[in-house]
Amino acid sequence: xxxxxxxxxxxxxxxxxxxxxxxxxxxxxxxxxxxxxxxxxxxxxxxxxxxxxxxxxxxxxxxxxxxxxxxxxxxxxxxxxxxxxxxxxxxxxxxxxxxxxxxxxxxxxxxxxxxxxxxxxxxxxxxxxxxxxxxxxxxxxxxxxxxxxxxxxxxxxxxxxxxxxxxxxxxxxxxxxxxxxxxxxxxxxxxxxxxxxxxxxxxxxxxxxxxxxxxxxxxxxxxxxxxxxxxxxxxxxxxxxxxxxxxxxxxxxxxxxxxxx
Amino acid sequence: xxxxxxxxxxxxxxxxxxxxxxxxxxxxxxxxxxxxxxxxxxxxxxxxxxxxxxxxxxxxxxxxxxxxxxxxxxxxxxxxxxxxxxxxxxxxxxxxxxxxxxxxxxxxxxxxxxxxxxxxxxxxxxxxxxxxxxxxxxxxxxxxxxxxxxxxxxxxxxxxxxxxxxxxxxxxxxxxxxxxxxxxxxxxxxxxxxxxxxxxxxxxxxxxxxxxxxxxxxxxxxxxxxxxxxxxxxxxxxxxxxxxxxxxxxxxxxxxxxxxxxxxxxxxxxxxxxxxxxxxxxxxxxxxxxxxxxxxxxxxxxxxxxxxxxxxxxxxxxxxxxxxxxxxxxxxxxxxxxxxxxxxxxxxxxxxxxxxxxxxxxxxxxxxxxxxxxxxxxxxxxx
Ligand SMILES: Cc1cc2nc3c(=O)[nH]c(=O)nc-3n(C[C@H](O)[C@H](O)[C@H](O)COP(=O)(O)OP(=O)(O)OC[C@H]3O[C@@H](n4cnc5c(N)ncnc54)[C@H](O)[C@@H]3O)c2cc1C
Numbered sequence: 001x002x003x004x005x006x007x008x009x010x011x012x013x014x015x016x017x018x019x020x021x022x023x024x025x026x027x028x029x030x031x032x033x034x035x036x037x038x039x040x041x042x043x044x045x046x047x048x049x050x051x052x053x054x055x056x057x058x059x060x061x062x063x064x065x066x067x068x069x070x071x072x073x074x075x076x077x078x079x080x081x082x083x084x085x086x087x088x089x090x091x092x093x094x095x096x097x098x099x100x101x102x103x104x105x106x107x108x109x110x111x112x113x114x115x116x117x118x119x120x121x122x123x124x125x126x127x128x129x130x131x132x133x134x135x136x137x138x139x140x141x142x143x144x145x146x147x148x149x150x151x152x153x154x155x156x157x158x159x160x161x162x163x164x165x166x167x168x169x170x171x172x173x174x175x176x177x178x179x180x181x182x183x184x185x186x187x188x189x190x191x192x193x194x195x196x197x198x199x200x201x202x203x204x205x206x207x208x209x210x211x212x213x214x215x216x217x218x219x220x221x222x223x224x225x226x227x228x229x230x231x232x233x234x235x236x237x238x239x240x241x242x243x244x245x246x247x248x249x250x251x252x253x254x255x256x257x258x259x260x261x
Numbered sequence: 262x263x264x265x266x267x268x269x270x271x272x273x274x275x276x277x278x279x280x281x282x283x284x285x286x287x288x289x290x291x292x293x294x295x296x297x298x299x300x301x302x303x304x305x306x307x308x309x310x311x312x313x314x315x316x317x318x319x320x321x322x323x324x325x326x327x328x329x330x331x332x333x334x335x336x337x338x339x340x341x342x343x344x345x346x347x348x349x350x351x352x353x354x355x356x357x358x359x360x361x362x363x364x365x366x367x368x369x370x371x372x373x374x375x376x377x378x379x380x381x382x383x384x385x386x387x388x389x390x391x392x393x394x395x396x397x398x399x400x401x402x403x404x405x406x407x408x409x410x411x412x413x414x415x416x417x418x419x420x421x422x423x424x425x426x427x428x429x430x431x432x433x434x435x436x437x438x439x440x441x442x443x444x445x446x447x448x449x450x451x452x453x454x455x456x457x458x459x460x461x462x463x464x465x466x467x468x469x470x471x472x473x474x475x476x477x478x479x480x481x482x483x484x485x486x487x488x489x490x491x492x493x494x495x496x497x498x499x500x501x502x503x504x505x506x507x508x509x510x511x512x513x514x515x516x517x518x519x520x521x522x523x524x525x526x527x528x529x530x531x532x533x534x535x536x537x538x539x540x541x542x543x544x545x546x547x548x549x550x551x552x553x554x555x556x557x558x559x560x561x562x563x564x565x566x567x568x569x570x571x572x573x574x575x576x577x578x579x580x581x582x583x584x585x586x587x588x589x590x591x592x593x594x595x596x597x598x599x600x601x602x603x604x605x606x607x608x609x610x611x612x613x614x615x616x617x618x619x620x621x622x623x624x625x626x627x628x629x630x631x632x633x634x635x636x637x638x639x640x641x642x643x644x
Contacts, residue, residue, distance in 0.1 A: 187280055190310035190323060193272045 001054030001150065004105050005045040005115045006132070007038040007073060009066040010122040023228040025122060034069045037117025041178050043185040044147060045115050046077035052150045055079045057108055061089060061100050067201050074196040075188035081199065082108065086206040091218030094123075098131035100216060103209040105136060113155065114175040118143055129177035140175040141168055145182055262553055264560055270332055273314075273325075277336035280305060285340030292344060292466035293612055296458065298422050299344045299466050306337070306348050307377020315352040317359065320371035327501070328563040331508040335556075338512030342616040343464035345512070349505050350418040350467065353624070354381025356498040357427040357443050361486030366445065370425060382419035384428040384446075384472050385495055387412065392629050394429075394495060395437075399474065401430035401444060406481045408444060410452070410474040418623075420470025421455040424448050427498075428472065429491045441491035445483045452477030463615035500573045503581040503624055504566065507559045510584035510620045514552040517588075517595035517613045521545060524599050524608075535598075544598060548591045555584040575637040578630040585620035586627060592617040 012031040019026040034042070045056040058073040060066045061084040070081035084104045092100060105111055114136065119126035126142070133140030145165060146158040152172070159166045160179050170176075188196075206216055214220060238254075240247045266274065284302055292299045306312065315330050316322025325333075330352070337345040355374045358366055373379040390396035399412025410430055417426070426446045433440040446453050456471030486494055522545050525536035535541050562580040566573045592614040596603035603610045621627045 187283075187305060187309045188276055189308065190273060190276065190314060192310075193276060194269065197268065197272070 001048070001052060001112045001152070002108075002110055003045045003048060003054055003056045003113045003115065004108060004111050005038070005041050005056060005058045005073070005078070006101055006105075006128070007042060007058055007060050007069055007117075008035045008120050008122075009033070009060065009062050009069045010035045010120055013121055018230070023230065032065065032068070034072060035117050035120045035122075037119060037121070037178065037180065039117075039185045040180055040182050041115040041117045042073050042076060042078065043183045044178055045113075046186075047183060048113070048147065048150055049077075049079075054112070057082065059084065059101065059104055059108070061085070061092075061097060061104070064203070067203075070201050071196045071199070072188065074199050075192035076186055077189070077192060081201050083201050083203045084209065085203050086216075088206045088211075088213060088216045091221060092216065093221035093223035094125050094127040094131055095222060096216055096218075096220035097128055098135050099220065100206075100209070100211060101128070101132050102135035103211045104204055105132075107204065107209050111136075112152075112172050113150070114138065114173075116175065116177045118177045118179050126177070129175060133175035136173070136175065138173045138175050139170050140177070141170055142177045144176045144178045147176070147182070262557070264557075266332070270329060273329055274332050274336060276309060277311070277333045278339075280309065281336050281340035285337060285344050289341035289344065289609075289612070290606075292341070294465075296460075296465040298468050299347055300422075302344050303347055303380070304377060311337075311348065312351060312377040313375040315359075316355065316371050316375040320367050320375065322371065322375040326563070326567040327504055328560065328567055331504050331559060331563045334505050334508035335512040335515075335559075338509035339516045340512075341466075342509050342513050342613075342620070343466040345509050346418060346464050346467040346619075347422070349502075349509070350383070351377075351381045351423070352505065353383040353498065353502045354419065354423060354425065354427050356501050357383070357485050357494045358445065360497045360501070361443060361490060361494045362445075363482070363485075365482065366485065370445065374425075379424040380419060380422060382417050382423035382426045382472075383498065384414040384417045384426050386415050386417070388415050392626055394492065397429060397431060397441065399428070399430040400434075401432050401442060403432075403481065404478075407478045408481060408483065410444065410446065410477040410479065412474055414472040414474075416459065416469050417455075417472050418467055418469055420468055420472055421458065422468045426453075426472060427485065428474075429495055432488055432491070436489060438492055439489040442488050443485035443491045443494045444479060445485060446472075446474070446477060446479055450477055450479050462618060463612070464619050496574075499624055500577045501566075503577040503630075504559060504563055506620055506624050507555070507562070507580040507584035510581075510586075510588035510617070511552065511556045511559055513588045513613055513617055513620070514548070514555060514584070514591040517592045517610055517617075518545070518548045518552050520608070520610050520613075521548065521595040521598040524602070528599075528602075541598060544594050548594055551587045552591060555580075555587040558583050575634055578625075578633040578637075581624070582627045582630045582634070585617070588617045588620055 009032045012033045015030045017026045049056050056078045057080040058078045059082045060070055067083055074081055116129040130140055141159055143160040144157050145160040148156045154169050154171055156169050159168050240250050313322045314325040318324035387397050401408045401410045428444050428446050429441050431440055432442040452475045454473045459469040525541055526534050528535045559580045562576040565576050595610040596614050599610055602608050
């Protein structure tokens with residue numbers, strides 16, 4: 001089974017700052033890490049490989065610095081890594097990103113299963129997984145919290161819902177996006193680190209993946225960010241203190257006095 | 262201080278540090294208080310190849326040298342000497358096989374030790390044989406195709422948690438130093454059992470138990486090395502493992518220094534941070550001098566051992582004494598710097614002080630190490 005895991009480099013959430021002028025994420029001096037959800041996708045890929053056999057290829061679209069996260073993926077058990085990097089990709093929205101990633105994945109040859117994190121912590125759209133599945137003409141399931149079995153035809157899994165979970169059987173090839181509950185990501189291994197140091201990560205350009213320039217980067221992105229602003233705080237906030245019982249009582253009182261109760 | 266580690270060694274240090282920081286430190290209080298064996302952490306270390314590190318490449322390991330192992334243990338010991346002991350005990354238990362085992366025994370056990378599937382323990386000490394290993398009373402008698410072991414080992418690390426035990430027993434009582442042999446006992450061999458976990462001052466999560474052998478029958482080929490070479494294997498095993506204990510000492514001393522220095526910067530008395538008082542500064546300075554001296558000796562000893570594996574007794578004993586005496590002293594001084602808070606279980610230095618003590622005792626007390634060094638000097642100066 002060929003498994004592809006898409007991972008993205010994001011600013012470390014512990015470190016995130018907003019540029020007060022533009023209201024966009026300030027990336028200067030901020031540590032970059034693997035998008036936390038992608039870490040779980042990566043672990044799931046490696047876990048499935050160990051249990052059911054196959055190969056895991058990690059793919060990332062990003063600047064040359066994103067090689068660091070691909071190296072980390074190798075140290076945690078991925079077999080291969082590919083960077084997709086070109087100035088032409090700058091300013092991609094999710095539509096252009098899914099196009100670029102789909103072109104790169106097609107180039108890796110036959111793929112049975114694509115794994116993505118539920119969303120990236122910088123953009124928070126959760127659109128790339130489903131969009132990519134459409135581009136690759138695959139079935140997809142989002143918010144997967146457990147993968148039970150994989151055969152050469154189907155995957156049986158559990159999808160997280162607000163009120164419990166669905167058990168889903170999906171035909172392969174398929175794309176799954178995972179939530180954090182799916183597993184506990186491993187640490188790198190000494191062997192993995194040695195392999196990662198020796199691994200020369202190939203970098204694909206727009207030409208390498210045979211991409212149509214019109215669908216790339218800013219030009220291929222219909223999304224336009226018109227304005228970014230912090231939301232106005234709404235209403236008043238009251239913090240209740242005390243034991244659980246005391247808080248519950250006070251809360252009931254407030255509800256009672258307001259129109260809610 | 263920059264010790265000019267190779268890229269590979271730095272990667273081992275960084276990984277061990279990451280596991281120590283993200284897993285060992287957050288869980289050490291839990292394991293100290295519950296005295297549970299830290300299985301999840303031991304398994305994580307195995308998955309990240311830290312068991313493979315001490316196993317030769319021919320048997321599925323990474324064939325790490327003394328220096329590599331020491332670097333890894335220092336970082337884990339920085340987080341918790343109890344958890345680090347639970348890990349390191351498998352190396353101690355496997356060394357007799359690596360040192361003296363037949364090809365068949367090596368093939369049978371070492372690849373599974375390398376993956377962490379088999380954990381090991383080393384059984385030498387008995388109630389009447391502590392420093393004086395010659396006093397052991399456990400016996401092994403050949404009966405057809407089997408050895409029959411009888412006796413009780415005491416205070417064995419990983420007792421009840423290990424799958425294989427390397428055990429020394431008397432095979433020829435009249436032959437003195439050539440009268441003992443080393444065996445591999447498997448946890449489920451008939452007649453073998455482990456006692457309850459001892460209640461200890463420190464390294465509480467590591468399991469310490471008796472090993473009880475009552476007509477314990479094992480196949481003949483579980484003899485490690487030739488009959489009569491047991492004590493030689495024990496000495497070589499301890500020579501090889503002692504730098505590991507030294508690394509736990511260096512790790513612990515560094516951790517205690519870090520706690521003390523960062524506390525001294527934020528604790529204010531008489532209108533100043535206490536680090537502004539020269540008495541406190543000098544204590545911290547001495548802690549730093551001693552910790553770095555111990556580390557530097559340890560690294561130098563490890564490089565010497567990797568280059569001259571036949572000449573390790575003295576340097577191995579020297580780094581063990583130095584680093585563990587430093588660990589004890591620095592831990593006591595760290596408690597002094599934190600004073601009342603240092604005495605409280607809420608802060609980590611009281612545990613470090615409890616944990617440090619064992620390092621001066623096990624794998625040969627520091628008095629015994631000085632005997633070893635003294636005897637070597639005696640030999641050197643009669644040449
Ligand atoms: C937590 C823990 C874990 C252990 N794990 C293991 C293990 O995994 N495997 C194992 O085999 N053993 C293990 N041991 C045993 C340990 O190695 C012994 O405790 C140690 O070797 C000392 O023996 P003893 O405690 O009997 O002290 P003793 O030998 O009774 O010594 C008492 C005191 O006398 C001093 N002394 C004795 N003889 C001399 C001498 N000739 N010259 C100068 N001073 C001397 C000692 O230094 C010490 O201060 C463990 C012990 C503990 C406490």
